[in-house]
Structure formats: C-alpha cells, structure tokens
Amino acid sequence: MSHSAEPARNSSAGTPPDFRAAAPVPLPLHLAQSIVQPGVPLDVQMDRLDAMLRGIEMWRAAPWRRPDDETTVLWSEGATTLRDYGNGRGKPVLVVPSLINRSYILDITPERSFLRALVEDGYRPLLLDWGVPGEVEKTLSLNDYADTRLRPALAISRVLAGGPVPVIGYCMGGALAVAAAVRRSDDxxxxxxxxxxxxxxxxxxxxxxxxxxxxxxxxxxxxxxxxAAQVFGVIPSDLMQALFATLDPGLARRKFASFAGMDQGSSEAGLFVAVEDWLNDPVTVAPRVAEEVLLDWHVTNMLAAGQWSLMGGPVRPADIACPTLSFCAANDLIAPPQNAEALPQQIPQARILKPETGHVGMIVGSKVAQSVHEPLKNFLKGI
Structure with a gap:
C-alpha cells in the first residue's frame, strides 16, 4: 500500500520551497547575530555579512528539489506512518526519529542516506515517521505518542521480524527507544x-x-x-528554530559564507542545499510534548534524575538488558558529550562510540560511513 502523510514542503508533491524566500529561519535573529560581533572591526563584520548574504541568495536560487517519498506505508494512525524503506526485504529494524524535526534527515540524499545504508547492509529499516501534528495530535503528550504510535509500530515490527527487533533512536527519538527497551523489553x-x-x-x-x-x-x-495550546493549537516551529539558533550564534554566518565559496555543482554544495532545506522545513510541536521536552527534560532534568515515566512505568536505563550501542558525537551542540554519554553510562555493558562530528553530521557527514555505518553494521551483525 502506498500512502503519503503531509509531504515535505520542499518535495515536488507539495508546495514548492517558497519558504526559501524568507529563510533561513529565524532570519532577523541570524542577521542580528552576524552583525553583532564584539571586538571585530566593522569592515571585517561587513565583509562577513556580505559573504553570508551571498550564500543565502545562492541557496535560495538553487534548483534542487527533494523528490517525492515513494516508500510503502505499512501502518498509519493520524499523522504518523510506519514506512518500509526495505521494500519488504532484509532483517527488520525499527528506526525512531525526533518528533520536533522532519524525519527525512535520515534519508537526506541517496549518497548520504542513513536508512539506505542500512538497506545496503541487508536490513529492512521501518521508519516511524511522526508526521506533522494534526487535530488528533494537538493534545497528545509523549506518553500518548508512545502508547498510540510507538507501541503499535514496535508490535508490527516484531511480527515482521518474527521476534524481538533492534530499535534505533535518533535525537529525542533515542529517549523513546530507551523507554521501549525498558518497558517493552520482550519486543x-x-x-x-x-x-x-x-x-x-x-x-x-x-x-x-x-x-x-x-x-x-x-x-x-x-x-x-x-x-499557546488554546491560541495556536500547536507550538509554532519558529520557537524551536529560535532556540536552536541560540546554541551557536555565529553558525548561520559561517555556513552560508562557506557555501558561497563552494563549487555549486559539487556534491558538497548539493548536500548543503538538501540539509538547509530540511532545517527550514520544520514541524509544529504538540504543546504537551514541547512542555515535556523543554521544561521536564531540559530545565528540571527529569531524565537524568530517574523521574521520567513512559509506557506504564519509570524509565531507568539501568534496567536495560539487551545489547546497546550509543553514538555520542564529540561536537554535538544538541546533546553534548557529557549529556549524551550519561545515558549509556547507566546501561550495563553498553558500548559508547564518539564520532568526531556534530548532531546532524553523525547522520549526513562525510565520514559517517566509517564512523557510524560500519560500527553499526558490525554491532547489528553481532547480536
């Protein structure tokens, strides 16, 4: 069965990427961060700003468009779909992405696709694509998502695998995968x-x-x-974009200036356009999910404190008995090393790998074949 949830806004099936005209989001913040550079001579600041603006215009004019998603949908509930990237072949593995970004970062281009790499290694990636919150999802909490989306997806994956299935979680999807390993350990x-x-x-x-x-x-x-739930129904994506922009105030200036100097016909430039389109094709977030992630996780530190409950009980990593591999990138700004490593340090016999990359780089970077794909393949072969 072929089924499509709300398409990515930069796919040919949906609205053309008109968002580039006002992007990168939040543009006023990026410009302010680029202009305010204490201690830097004004002429240098202006040269940097000019290079950034040239890069932005070149990205906006890039002809690349994301192709339609033709993967088979095995199951759907509301905006959520379970997508079969293996076309019925290979050993099933359930892949759980973040709820606050589009899942196609895991299949960004044919050359840098995390999911396609799994297929090449003989696996059948089953992607739990959360989609964009609709009327049903607006009131959901993380626990609701786990019960009504993750649990059925895990059950279907188990049936297809003929037994317990490996679960891979990226970003906050990893926390949900941890909950599954604790609360649904038999699966x-x-x-x-x-x-x-x-x-x-x-x-x-x-x-x-x-x-x-x-x-x-x-x-x-x-x-x-x-x-916000009463006024907007969902948390606008601009809020999350602004928070991400504060993590590295000079990033937009540096990356667009770098893009301006690239060979525009190179694979490097093509990947830049694909990733930048993904960054500017965000999703809204259910208010209860935003509250839990931003306040319960990041302010009260509920995860590390052992106070987080999901799928019917507490989520304690120390209770995980299955083989575990954690990638904790050395340059990750979203989940810095000490932050991310705290998870596998609590899991008995968990293996920790520290690729020299960033949060997105560990999925799409130039060295992921050696630093991520190869050790992941060896780990899955050994279980």
Whole structure:
C-alpha cells in the first residue's frame, strides 16, 4: 500500500520551497547575530555579512528539489506512518526519529542516506515517521505518542521480524527507544541511540544560562504552553528554530559564507542545499510534548534524575538488558558529550562510540560511513 502523510514542503508533491524566500529561519535573529560581533572591526563584520548574504541568495536560487517519498506505508494512525524503506526485504529494524524535526534527515540524499545504508547492509529499516501534528495530535503528550504510535509500530515490527527487533533512536527519538527497551523489553532485541540527550544539566554556557533563567519561572512557562495550546493549537516551529539558533550564534554566518565559496555543482554544495532545506522545513510541536521536552527534560532534568515515566512505568536505563550501542558525537551542540554519554553510562555493558562530528553530521557527514555505518553494521551483525 502506498500512502503519503503531509509531504515535505520542499518535495515536488507539495508546495514548492517558497519558504526559501524568507529563510533561513529565524532570519532577523541570524542577521542580528552576524552583525553583532564584539571586538571585530566593522569592515571585517561587513565583509562577513556580505559573504553570508551571498550564500543565502545562492541557496535560495538553487534548483534542487527533494523528490517525492515513494516508500510503502505499512501502518498509519493520524499523522504518523510506519514506512518500509526495505521494500519488504532484509532483517527488520525499527528506526525512531525526533518528533520536533522532519524525519527525512535520515534519508537526506541517496549518497548520504542513513536508512539506505542500512538497506545496503541487508536490513529492512521501518521508519516511524511522526508526521506533522494534526487535530488528533494537538493534545497528545509523549506518553500518548508512545502508547498510540510507538507501541503499535514496535508490535508490527516484531511480527515482521518474527521476534524481538533492534530499535534505533535518533535525537529525542533515542529517549523513546530507551523507554521501549525498558518497558517493552520482550519486543526489543537491541538498542542503538544516536545523539540522544539524557543529562541536560551537562550543557553549554548559553544553555545553562537559559536553564537558570527558566528555572524560577517554570510555573509561568508551563502556563505559556497551555495558553499557546488554546491560541495556536500547536507550538509554532519558529520557537524551536529560535532556540536552536541560540546554541551557536555565529553558525548561520559561517555556513552560508562557506557555501558561497563552494563549487555549486559539487556534491558538497548539493548536500548543503538538501540539509538547509530540511532545517527550514520544520514541524509544529504538540504543546504537551514541547512542555515535556523543554521544561521536564531540559530545565528540571527529569531524565537524568530517574523521574521520567513512559509506557506504564519509570524509565531507568539501568534496567536495560539487551545489547546497546550509543553514538555520542564529540561536537554535538544538541546533546553534548557529557549529556549524551550519561545515558549509556547507566546501561550495563553498553558500548559508547564518539564520532568526531556534530548532531546532524553523525547522520549526513562525510565520514559517517566509517564512523557510524560500519560500527553499526558490525554491532547489528553481532547480536
């Protein structure tokens, strides 16, 4: 059965990527961060800004469009689909992405596709694509998503595998995969996490400053999410984009200036356009999910404190008995090393790998074949 949830806005099946005209989002913040460079001479600042703006215009004019998603959908519920990237062949493995970004980062281009690499290694990736929250999802919590989306997807994957199935979780999807390994241990053959936050107190100075500011105001912030739910129905993607932009204030300037100097016909430039389109094709977030992730995880540090419950009980990594492999990237700004490594450090006999890359780089980077795909293949072969 072929089925398509709301298409990516930069696919030919949906609206053409008109979002580029106002992007990168949030553009005013990116421009302000590029202009305000303390201690840098004004002429240097202007040269940097000019290079950034040239890069933005070149990206906006790039002819690349994401092709339609032709994968088979095995099951759907609301906006969520379970997509078969193996076309019925290979050993099933359930892949759980983040809820706050489009899942196609895992299949960004044929040359840099995490999912296609699994297929080449003889596996059948079953992607739990959360989709964009619709009317049904607007009121869901993480526990609701786990019960109504993750649990059925895991059950279907087990049937297709003929037994317990390996589960791979990326970013916050890794935390949900951990919950499955703890609460549905009979269904999980092995666990793999990539860039999964756990000890959110181990953060950069900028994030700690935001945490310190938010902590005394947490009741007010919770009220904000409830008000936003009433006014917008969902949390606008602009909020999440602005938060991500604060993690590295100079990133937009550096990356677009770099793009301006690339050979525009190169694979490197093509990948840049694909990833930048993904970054500017965000999803809205269910208010209860945003509250849990931003406040419960990142302000009160509920995960590391052992206070998080999902799928009927507490989620304690120490209870995981299946083989576990965790990728904790050395340059990850979303889940910095001490943050991410806190998870496998609690899991008996878990193996930790530390690729020299960033959060997105561990999925699409130039060295992932050696630093991620090869060790992942060897791990799955050995279970």
């Amino acid at each position: 999980v053959r092995a666990l793999v996490t990539l860039g999964t936050p756990w000890n959110c107190a181990a953060a950069s100075a900028i994030v700690r400053m935001m945490q310190d500011t938010a902590r005394p105001q947490i009741a007010t912030l919770r009220a904000f999410f409830r008000t």
